[in-house]
Amino acid sequence: LIITITTWFRDSGCVVTIVPQGYYVNDYKIEGQKVITNLGRNNQNHIAYSVEVSDGKVTDPNGSAYRTWESSRVYKWIGGENTVNPWDDEYLITGVASGVTQTGVSYATSVNDALNVYTGCKWIRSGKLTLVVQENSPVLVNYGDTPNCDNTAIVTINGVNYTINM
Numbered sequence: 001l002i003i004t005i006t007t008w009f010r011d012s013g014c015v016v017t018i019v020p021q022g023y024y025v026n027d028y029k030i031e032g033q034k035v036i037t038n039l040g041r042n043n044q045n046h047i048a049y050s051v052e053v054s055d056g057k058v059t060d061p062n063g064s065a066y067r068t069w070e071s072s073r074v075y076k077w078i079g080g081e082n083t084v085n086p087w088d089d090e091y092l093i094t095g096v097a098s099g100v101t102q103t104g105v106s107y108a109t110s111v112n113d114a115l116n117v118y119t120g121c122k123w124i125r126s127g128k129l130t131l132v133v134q135e136n137s138p139v140l141v142n143y144g145d146t147p148n149c150d151n152t153a154i155v156t157i158n159g160v161n162y163t164i165n166m
Contacts, residue, residue: 010047012040029063032056039074047077051095060102069099073111080119087120090147093127107133112140121149123166 004017016036023030032055039048056069073095080089092114100106108131115127125147131139140156151166 009038012038014038027061029059030057031059032069042076044078047081049075049077051075053097056099065102067099067102069097071095071097073097076114089119091117093117105134107131115143116147118147118149123149123151124153125149 001023002017002019002021004015006013006015008014009016014037018034018036020030020032032053035050035052035054037050037052039050042048051071051073053069053071056071057066059066073093076092078090078092080086094111094114096108096110098106098108109129111127111129113126113128115129116125118125124143126144128140128142131141133139137158142154142156144150144153153164153166155162155164
């Protein structure tokens with residue numbers, strides 16, 4: 001990985017660029033570019049970061065199939081900034097992503113209500129997103145309205161709600 005950092009990560013305007021060069025995970029080739037930009041503090045005095053992925057691509061070990069993606073997100077750091085404990089950090093994430101699966105199916109996601117992610121919890125704690133796969137009806141994923149660390153979400157497909165355990 002080639003990582004370029006312009007200044008200290010918490011400094012407003014810091015830009016971190018990550019580009020894989022001959023990078024593999026379990027024989028899958030990873031390509032693309034990720035750019036993280038410190039947007040400074042918002043009106044609630046929280047640091048915000050934009051995270052842009054461009055030309056993302058994962059190629060299978062045979063080199064015969066690949067997946068692509070692009071994404072544009074904003075992370076608002078709303079908790080844990082003033083501690084050295086990384087497990088108490090909390091973020092609100094908004095944004096969009098799109099790509100094509102290894103079978104050629106296009107998809108797009110968009111965050112409707114900010115996703116609450118707490119590093120001390122392995123589940124998304126609250127928020128809503130929409131997933132659209134090709135021309136199919138949108139799928140709504142609802143992680144709830146209050147930030148609880150549980151593994152359930154409500155998935156709505158064609159107006160029918162399903163409770164899932166992640």
